[in-house]
Amino acid sequence: MKLMNRLLLSITALLVLCTAVSAEERLKMSTTTSTQDSGLLKVLLPPFEQKNNCKVDVIAVGTGQSLKIGEAGDVDVVFVHARKLEDKFVADGFGVNRKDVMYNDFVVIGPKNDPAGIAKAKTAAEALKMIAAKASTFISRGDKSGTHIKEKELWQAAGVEPKGAWYVEAGQGMGPVITMATERQGYTLADRGTYNAFKGAKTDLAILFQGEKGLFNPYGIIAVNPKKHAHVKYDLAMKFIDYVTGPEGQKIIAEYKQHGEPVFFIYKK
Amino acid sequence: MDFFTESFHTALDLIAARDPDVVSAVTVSIVVSLWSTLFAALAGIPAGVALGVSEFPGKRWAVTLLNTLMALPTVVVGLFVYSIISRQGPLGGMGLLFTPSAMVIGQTVLAVPIMANFTLSAIKGADPRIIPTALTLGAGPFASVRRLVIELRFGIMAAVIAGFGRVIAEVGVAMMLGGNIRGYTRTMTTAIAMETGKGEFALGLALGLILMTVALIVNLFLNFLQQR
Numbered sequence: 001m002k003l004m005n006r007l008l009l010s011i012t013a014l015l016v017l018c019t020a021v022s023a024e025e026r027l028k029m030s031t032t033t034s035t036q037d038s039g040l041l042k043v044l045l046p047p048f049e050q051k052n053n054c055k056v057d058v059i060a061v062g063t064g065q066s067l068k069i070g071e072a073g074d075v076d077v078v079f080v081h082a083r084k085l086e087d088k089f090v091a092d093g094f095g096v097n098r099k100d101v102m103y104n105d106f107v108v109i110g111p112k113n114d115p116a117g118i119a120k121a122k123t124a125a126e127a128l129k130m131i132a133a134k135a136s137t138f139i140s141r142g143d144k145s146g147t148h149i150k151e152k153e154l155w156q157a158a159g160v161e162p163k164g165a166w167y168v169e170a171g172q173g174m175g176p177v178i179t180m181a182t183e184r185q186g187y188t189l190a191d192r193g194t195y196n197a198f199k200g201a202k203t204d205l206a207i208l209f210q211g212e213k214g215l216f217n218p219y220g221i222i223a224v225n226p227k228k229h230a231h232v233k234y235d236l237a238m239k240f241i242d243y244v245t246g247p248e249g250q251k252i253i254a255e256y257k258q259h260g261e262p263v264f265f266i267y268k269k
Numbered sequence: 270m271d272f273f274t275e276s277f278h279t280a281l282d283l284i285a286a287r288d289p290d291v292v293s294a295v296t297v298s299i300v301v302s303l304w305s306t307l308f309a310a311l312a313g314i315p316a317g318v319a320l321g322v323s324e325f326p327g328k329r330w331a332v333t334l335l336n337t338l339m340a341l342p343t344v345v346v347g348l349f350v351y352s353i354i355s356r357q358g359p360l361g362g363m364g365l366l367f368t369p370s371a372m373v374i375g376q377t378v379l380a381v382p383i384m385a386n387f388t389l390s391a392i393k394g395a396d397p398r399i400i401p402t403a404l405t406l407g408a409g410p411f412a413s414v415r416r417l418v419i420e421l422r423f424g425i426m427a428a429v430i431a432g433f434g435r436v437i438a439e440v441g442v443a444m445m446l447g448g449n450i451r452g453y454t455r456t457m458t459t460a461i462a463m464e465t466g467k468g469e470f471a472l473g474l475a476l477g478l479i480l481m482t483v484a485l486i487v488n489l490f491l492n493f494l495q496q497r
Contacts, residue, residue, distance in 0.1 A: 033466070176465075
């Protein structure tokens with residue numbers, strides 16, 4: 001027992017040592033999975049963290065959940081992609097100072113033999129209509145993410161209410177959905193960044209429809225309103241927003257490549 | 270088969286290179302799990318002892334409740350604690366959400382019923398004469414219970430090991446309350462979930478192998494303690 005007591009004591013001491021936290025400030029940011037999974041944040045955050053002697057804590061979830069976390073005041077800044085929801089977030093007083101950061105686009109991917117023939121479609125809505133008409137398997141994110149919201153807009157534009165065994169609501173992130181679409185040889189809507197990361201080794205699905213205006217995918221960053229939540233680190237959040245949208249951050253975003261291809265694009269000023 | 274060999278090689282490479290992300294995830298996993306195990310032991314073992322040595326009306330109900338709590342899904346515990354420590358919740362002012370402390374709270378809640386239950390089982394299986402004997406030999410009630418606990422150290426150690434196993438292996442609480450923040454609240458399990466999501470199956474499995482190695486080392490250590 002004596003030995004055990006001594007061991008317990010040393011374990012406790014060890015734990016206390018391990019958890020001794022440094023004094024640096026922590027900025028909490030909720031964001032969409034694509035910014036993290038693309039690897040962009042790994043290069044975008046360190047210069048800011050060094051300069052301001054802080055850590056940016058990234059909570060990567062879907063856009064819908066990111067905004068909800070921001071509404072509750074559990075983060076200081078949100079970095080998402082669903083313009084309408086972002087505007088609502090600001091209009092409802094939860095966020096301030098929304099800024100455009102970057103963009104890429106959505107693509108419709110599917111099996112190379114394209115059973116629904118969507119490569120011939122003129123618009124994304126028409127492509128979805130063809131998939132529904134053929135009842136070809138379509139995997140939906142089904143998780144209120146930015147991509148899911150865009151997908152719902154497209155179904156609405158197509159005048160189709162997707163329903164039936166062919167329409168699979170996964171309720172998961174972009175990566176798992178691409179994996180599922182690959183396994184089931186179905187179609188899905190994906191952001192180009194995540195698709196590029198999967199292309200080749202992880203999926204044999206191909207881009208079958210792209211390049212339409214309606215598939216534009218803009219990312220915005222918003223500070224959580226300090227008038228709503230007095231505890232948020234507003235000053236640091238604003239510094240971060242200035243950094244991401246300023247010359248240094250924009251340069252990093254524009255130069256970031258995956259498999260030799262750019263993932264995100266910045267707005268020409 | 271390629272998949273498994275690739276995972277195995279990836280695991281070895283990660284260990285050999287002391288990959289900072291892996292080192293950090295292993296550290297967070299161990300530190301958070303040990304804290305949770307410690308707190309859960311402080312609450313669960315006395316609760317199990319108390320339930321084991323006392324007789325009161327409704328004891329069977331209490332035991333049934335305890336058994337049911339063992340089936341608590343991790344996401345339910347996560348959600349429950351989330352609602353309390355979110356800024357919108359009663360303890361929101363402490364700013365605990367998405368910190369290692371939040372994970373410790375959730376995992377402690379998760380491990381307490383298991384530890385209490387294992388302790389209770391140990392007491393049920395013990396020689397019923399221990400306490401009466403100690404009492405006749407002149408020990409006070411407190412010292413008698415202490416004697417019982419010493420006699421039952423194997424069973425109680427099993428409770429600690431089971432509790433530790435539950436918390437180091439779980440992903441629901443860690444993901445929901447920790448937020449999988451790189452270098453801060455990312456554990457082995459949340460890293461595995463994330464890599465799987467990214468389609469990095471071999472890397473995910475490699476991390477799983479490392480996690481099992483870590484668990485093996487911790488259990489060897491506990492086993493060594495048990496032999497004492």
